[in-house]
Amino acid sequence: MSSAEAPNLVAGEDRPAADGRWLEKTRPADGAVLCRFARSGAADADAAVTAARAAQPDWAARTPVERGDMVRAIAELLRERREEASELVVAETGKPLALARGETAAAIEMGFFMAGEGRRSYGRTTTASMPHRTVLTVRRPVGLAALLISFNTPLPNVAWKAFPSILCGNAAVLKPSEHTPLSGWWLARLCLEAGLPPGVLNVVQGLGPEAGTPLVEDPRVDLVSFTGSAGTGRVIAGATARRLAKTCLELGGKNALVVCDDADLARAVEWTLASAFSNAGQRCASASRIVVFDAVYDAFVGRLLDAVDSLDPPGPVIAEESMERILAAVARAREGGATVLRGGERVGERGWHVAPTLVEGVSLDAPLSCEELFGPVATLYRVADLAEAVALVNDSPYGLTAAIHTPSVHRALRFAEQVAAGVVVVNAGTHGSEPHMGFGGVKQSGTGWKEAGVEALDVYSETQYVNLVVDPGLA
Numbered sequence: 372m373s374s375a376e377a378p379n380l381v382a383g384e385d386r387p388a389a390d391g392r393w394l395e396k397t398r399p400a401d402g403a404v405l406c407r408f409a410r411s412g413a414a415d416a417d418a419a420v421t422a423a424r425a426a427q428p429d430w431a432a433r434t435p436v437e438r439g440d441m442v443r444a445i446a447e448l449l450r451e452r453r454e455e456a457s458e459l460v461v462a463e464t465g466k467p468l469a470l471a472r473g474e475t476a477a478a479i480e481m482g483f484f485m486a487g488e489g490r491r492s493y494g495r496t497t498t499a500s501m502p503h504r505t506v507l508t509v510r511r512p513v514g515l516a517a518l519l520i521s522f523n524t525p526l527p528n529v530a531w532k533a534f535p536s537i538l539c540g541n542a543a544v545l546k547p548s549e550h551t552p553l554s555g556w557w558l559a560r561l562c563l564e565a566g567l568p569p570g571v572l573n574v575v576q577g578l579g580p581e582a583g584t585p586l587v588e589d590p591r592v593d594l595v596s597f598t599g600s601a602g603t604g605r606v607i608a609g610a611t612a613r614r615l616a617k618t619c620l621e622l623g624g625k626n627a628l629v630v631c632d633d634a635d636l637a638r639a640v641e642w643t644l645a646s647a648f649s650n651a652g653q654r655c656a657s658a659s660r661i662v663v664f665d666a667v668y669d670a671f672v673g674r675l676l677d678a679v680d681s682l683d684p685p686g687p688v689i690a691e692e693s694m695e696r697i698l699a700a701v702a703r704a705r706e707g708g709a710t711v712l713r714g715g716e717r718v719g720e721r722g723w724h725v726a727p728t729l730v731e732g733v734s735l736d737a738p739l740s741c742e743e744l745f746g747p748v749a750t751l752y753r754v755a756d757l758a759e760a761v762a763l764v765n766d767s768p769y770g771l772t773a774a775i776h777t778p779s780v781h782r783a784l785r786f787a788e789q790v791a792a793g794v795v796v797v798n799a800g801t802h803g804s805e806p807h808m809g810f811g812g813v814k815q816s817g818t819g820w821k822e823a824g825v826e827a828l829d830v831y832s833e834t835q836y837v838n839l840v841v842d843p844g845l846a
């Protein structure tokens with residue numbers, strides 16, 4: 372296999388799709404073809420699940436400490452090869468190298484964090500009403516996990532699922548996004564190189580409905596862990612509900628950043644830019660709604676527009692159809708009477724670059740206010756006070772993250788009390804998680820599981836209650 376191919380990885384071997392079909396992956400930066408990747412179907416998913424099933428018992432038989440040591444070895448090898456990893460991500464996504472390097476570092480850190488959990492796989496002991504009975508809890512593997520991920524931060528997306536899955540003694544089949552087939556396959560091969568037994572982490576490439584659906588529907592798959600859009604999440608939840616499989620869905624957001632009348636405006640501008648436009652707005656935690664108190668609205672927006680005018684290009688969005696969808700949504704808002712203050716157009720003629728876009732005058736029930744665009748587009752809203760800001764923030768089907776800019780601890784904590792969001796940030800951006808911090812949202816942003824942190828162990832393991840009853844007469 373040449374490096375211009377991203378095949379499947381089954382039982383430690385690179386494999387083309389069973390029927391020999393391939394798809395082309397283009398470079399978002401310039402639209403040129405980057406590589407081809409396996410266009411997998413049901414037969415490929417079946418082979419990968421079979422390989423994972425075969426590998427899982429031996430892997431589960433290792434101690435959590437040994438499995439943690441393996442995760443550490445993978446993280447160490449990734450650290451050695453971090454430049455190669457980052458460059459692959461740049462080619463696949465078009466994001467700036469500095470951003471890709473930061474993501475690679477985040478994936479490495481997730482490995483080190485999870486490795487340590489091998490020695491901290493704590494349970495509980497408790498008493499019981501029956502004499503001489505003690506109950507203890509032990510984490511057991513779930514079994515076989517299907518890991519389906521988005522393209523937006525491809526290496527951390529793999530790390531957040533594969534590392535806790537490996538640590539907890541599962542075998543897995545990873546379905547990378549069709550937009551980032553190379554980095555997922557590359558990282559799974561790196562795991563093998565670090566010593567992970569073949570079959571513990573397999574890769575099936577391809578399109579969601581063709582390669583993902585058979586994984587989600589396979590009765591041998593005990594856990595489906597998915598990161599992607601709410602629309603796909605609904606389809607997956609339907610399939611797993613029919614067979615009652617454990618399902619972790621990490622979905623989208625329509626996150627708000629609130630600027631109060633006492634905010635440090637320079638700081639609020641800086642974090643608005645980072646939250647709305649870094650990674651070309653392709654973060655589940657991006658800020659797409661900027662909610663500003665009336666008293667500082669004009670001053671804040673004036674500064675924000677100046678800052679956007681001198682912003683470095685945020686990089687392309689992932690695909691031509693994403694660019695078209697984003698530009699069409701902004702055009703529709705304009706036709707509906709909204710004012711596009713900046714952007715709303717393509718930049719250049721090569722690649723899929725969308726100018727950082729700021730829109731105002733969008734009604735609260737318009738699609739631009741309600742639907743996640745996953746691009747560098749933010750809408751501005753004017754509110755009278757904190758109560759109005761909270762009402763606006765909560766007027767969303769999503770509840771992933773929310774930020775507020777204020778020096779007042781009273782306002783900040785009242786905001787945290789009242790907003791429906793899994794993560795609340797005071798005086799910074801709507802994004803920015805770390806390996807030890809559980810992450811996940813409420814409402815349509817997810818199904819309540821948290822990923823990362825020790826909370827991830829609850830997704831990838833089952834808690835078993837072991838009852839010990841001793842007979843003092845036999846002592």
Ligand code: NAD
Nearest residue numbers: 520521522547548579580583584599600603621622623655
């Ligand atoms: P997507 O839903 O289009 O695709 C995600 C994955 O699901 C891909 O691998 C895709 O091939 C697969 N898929 C698509 N249809 C499928 C089907 N019918 N059955 C099985 N698999 C299927 O999402 P995307 O465009 O890749 O990612 C963007 C979305 O992901 C946004 O909504 C974003 O907010 C969300 N996201 C959430 C988090 C989080 O932690 N909450 C993190 C990153 C991204």
